[in-house]
Amino acid sequence: MSGLFGALSRADRERLRARSQPDWIEPMLATLTDDRFSDTDWIYERKLDGVRCLVFRDGEAVRLLSRNRTVMNETWPELVEAIEREPCRDFVADGEIVAFEGARTSFSRLQGRIGIQDADRARRTGIAVTLYLFDLLHVQGRDTRRLPLRRRKVLLKRALSFEGPIRFTPHRNETGEAYLEEACRKGWEGLIAKDARAAYETERSRRWLKFKCVHRQELVIGGFTDPKGSRSDFGALLVGHFEGRALRYAGKVGTGYDEATLADLGGRLRDLERERSPFCDAIGDSDVHFVRPELVGEFGFTEWTDDGKLRHPRFLGLRPDKPARKVHRERPRRSGET
Numbered sequence: 001m002s003g004l005f006g007a008l009s010r011a012d013r014e015r016l017r018a019r020s021q022p023d024w025i026e027p028m029l030a031t032l033t034d035d036r037f038s039d040t041d042w043i044y045e046r047k048l049d050g051v052r053c054l055v056f057r058d059g060e061a062v063r064l065l066s067r068n069r070t071v072m073n074e075t076w077p078e079l080v081e082a083i084e085r086e087p088c089r090d091f092v093a094d095g096e097i098v099a100f101e102g103a104r105t106s107f108s109r110l111q112g113r114i115g116i117q118d119a120d121r122a123r124r125t126g127i128a129v130t131l132y133l134f135d136l137l138h139v140q141g142r143d144t145r146r147l148p149l150r151r152r153k154v155l156l157k158r159a160l161s162f163e164g165p166i167r168f169t170p171h172r173n174e175t176g177e178a179y180l181e182e183a184c185r186k187g188w189e190g191l192i193a194k195d196a197r198a199a200y201e202t203e204r205s206r207r208w209l210k211f212k213c214v215h216r217q218e219l220v221i222g223g224f225t226d227p228k229g230s231r232s233d234f235g236a237l238l239v240g241h242f243e244g245r246a247l248r249y250a251g252k253v254g255t256g257y258d259e260a261t262l263a264d265l266g267g268r269l270r271d272l273e274r275e276r277s278p279f280c281d282a283i284g285d286s287d288v289h290f291v292r293p294e295l296v297g298e299f300g301f302t303e304w305t306d307d308g309k310l311r312h313p314r315f316l317g318l319r320p321d322k323p324a325r326k327v328h329r330e331r332p333r334r335s336g337e338t
Contacts, residue, residue, distance in 0.1 A: 004140060004158055008151060015146040021058050025137050025145075026202035027067050027094060030192050032210045034332040036177050041197055043149070043171040044179045047190040047210065048132055049105040050098035051114065051321055055133070057083055057091050066321035072097075077119035079131050082164045090140050091159055094200075095133035095169070104187055107298065111261075111317040133160070134169035137200055145200035152200065176211070184213035206333070215301050216316070217241075219250055220324045222278040223290040224269050232259070233266025237315065238279070238288065239299065241329045246280040247293055248329075250308060256300075256315030265318070268295060296322045304329075 005013060053072065056063040062083045064072040073080050076097060098105040099113070109127060116122045136156035137145050144152050153171075162168045171194075172179050180191050190212035198207035223238035236254035240247045257265070272291035277283055301313040308329075 004155060005142070007154065007158075008147075012147055012151050017143040017146065018141055019138075019143050020141070021056065021090060021092060021138055023056075024065070024069060025054065025092060027052060027054060028135075028201050028208060029204040030208035030210045031204055031206050032212065032330045032332050033206075035209070036180060036211060037193075038174055038176040038178070040174050041195065042176060043173055043194050043196050044176045044211075045134060045169055045171045045192045045194065046183065046188055047192050047212070048096040048098050048169075049107045049189050050096045050110055050132075053079075053095050053097045053131060054137075055083060055091075055093045055095065055131070057086065057089060059089055060084075068321055068323050070321065074117045074119045075113060075115070075122055076129060076131075077122060079129065079165055082131075082166045085163070086160050086166075088139065088159045090138075091136065092138035093133045093156060093160070094135040094137060095131050097129055097131050099127050099129050105189075107317050114318065115320050128165075130165045130167055132167045132169045133162075134171075135200060145202075147199070148197045149194055149200075150196045180211050180213070183211075187213075189214055189216065215303065216298060217301065217310070217330060218296055218298050218319055218322055218327050220247060220293045220327050221269070221291065221295040221297055222247060222249070222293045223283070223288050224266075225252065225254075225285060225289070226287045231262070233262040234269060234289075235287075237297070238283065238290075239297065239310075239313075240279055240281075240293075241327050242325060243328070247278050248308065249279040249281040249283060250329075251310045251313060252285075253297075253299055253310070253313040253315050255313075261315070265295075293324050296320070296324050296327055 052067045054065045062080050099110040101109050112125050112127045136152045139159050193209040195207040219239040221237050222240050225235040227235045236252040240249045269291050274290050277290045278293040296319040298316045298319050299313050301310040303311045305311055
């Protein structure tokens with residue numbers, strides 16, 4: 001087997017499976033941990049503050065899919081065009097779409113593009129985006145997911161040209177703790193530590209771990225309060241996370257909104273209003289409007305309180321790529337935990 005696969009060992013070539021390109025692959029997800037370590041068998045990538053994207057190129061057809069299988073071609077037309085220019089015509093790659101503010105990736109800036117389903121309107125926002133690819137799941141009629149991560153990265157770098165807004169995600173070897181210190185000094189969200197020997201698992205895995213510099217959590221919006229003073233549309237969001245089938249209340253979030261967000265989100269909330277609370281916990285406030293628990297947002301905060309509420313939370317943006325029912329509280333795991 002020559003060409004792209006020629007540099008692989010015989011053992012690695014035996015791990016490849018001949019098959020046609022699949023319509024969908026569930027993405028591998030990282031597990032939050034409080035452990036910090038350096039290991040020669042692991043690599044460390046910058047945790048990008050954007051939207052997960054799986055790229056499917058099959059001949060002339062290009063599909064950009066979110067982690068809940070939403071087609072995003074009209075939202076990111078310049079990325080579709082860049083993929084169409086790639087000489088490789090049969091591949092599936094995993095990556096993250098980001099927008100920059102200075103040297104940092106900014107999820108808040110990316111909000112100006114998320115959810116737009118008109119290519120011309122998306123371009124008119126003037127928000128430049130970049131697609132960082134970090135894994136290769138299928139190429140030239142071969143399923144690569146059983147290969148070790150380092151081999152998949154070698155194939156990815158060889159298969160694509162990485163021009164324009166398409167970038168290869170760099171990584172560091174071994175020095176996880178030192179790299180995390182550097183990441184936090186630079187104001188990054190953190191790192192993703194990945195077992196370089198591991199196959200690609202279509203589930204959340206401890207082979208990929210999140211080292212975070214800041215606390216962030218996806219939460220379901222279950223209600224809002226009336227605005228006060230000069231605030232328009234709403235005052236604060238009531239948010240929560242699922243525990244089984246129950247939506248557990250996690251507190252109110254009153255900061256992080258500009259005027260455009262208040263108007264847009266306020267309109268969406270009014271369309272979702274309902275009489276009964278979606279939360280399993282009692283809500284003491286009287287000026288509360290409840291909504292169907294369908295919208296998911298991302299929130300920054302300083303810590304969780306002992307009674308399960310967010311301390312000093314702030315709104316960062318909506319997450320249309322995450323189904324509400326899959327939003328659970330992220331709890332750090334330590335070595336030995338399952």
